Amino acid sequence: MTSTVSTPPRAETRIYRRMLLDKKKAILQALGVKADLLALNDRIRDEDQAQHSLEEFVSLRLSGLEYLQLRAVEEALHRMEAGDYGVCRSCHEPIPAKRLHAIPWALYCVRCQERIADAPYRETLQLPCDDEGEDSYGSPEI
Numbered sequence: 433m434t435s436t437v438s439t440p441p442r443a444e445t446r447i448y449r450r451m452l453l454d455k456k457k458a459i460l461q462a463l464g465v466k467a468d469l470l471a472l473n474d475r476i477r478d479e480d481q482a483q484h485s486l487e488e489f490v491s492l493r494l495s496g497l498e499y500l501q502l503r504a505v506e507e508a509l510h511r512m513e514a515g516d517y518g519v520c521r522s523c524h525e526p527i528p529a530k531r532l533h534a535i536p537w538a539l540y541c542v543r544c545q546e547r548i549a550d551a552p553y554r555e556t557l558q559l560p561c562d563d564e565g566e567d568s569y570g571s572p573e574i
Contacts, residue, residue, distance in 0.1 A: 440518040444529065449512060451536045452505050459502045463495055501537075508537040520544050 440448065511517040518527050522544035531538055540548065 440526075440529065440532065444532075445512060445517065448517070448532055448536045449509070451533075452508050452512075455536070456502060456505045456509075459498050459505065463498055463502070504537040504539075522548070 508517060518532055519525070520527050520541040521539045523541060525541060527538055527541050531542055538545070
């Protein structure tokens with residue numbers, strides 16, 4: 433059975449592949465520099481230890497975020513090889529080119545990404561209700 437969802441045209445895919453490879457290279461370079469700086473640290477004076485510890489914590493936290501982004505980039509490259517790059521994982525519609533140019537490793541279209549990102553807030557946000565089933569702002573309970 434042939435899929436009805438279209439992936440980006442071949443020329444566009446080459447552009448996205450180049451963008452992803454460039455991003456991967458930049459992340460790997462940044463991670464390498466941070467690792468080198470952490471390895472080169474000499475004995476730190478006691479009065480500088482707190483500042484150094486904070487800087488090291490921030491650097492390691494950023495490295496963790498960069499590692500997650502690196503994984504997302506690599507997964508996008510794998511989706512290209514598999515032929516399902518540029519297709520929203522939720523609604524299975526093509527992800528618009530504008531979004532892929534902005535975030536070439538995107539898994540979801542904007543609408544689905546917003547729905548996924550807002551889900552925890554919708555589940556936990558509950559306004560207090562009065563006895564008549566209205567929230568404290570006078571709106572009917574949803």
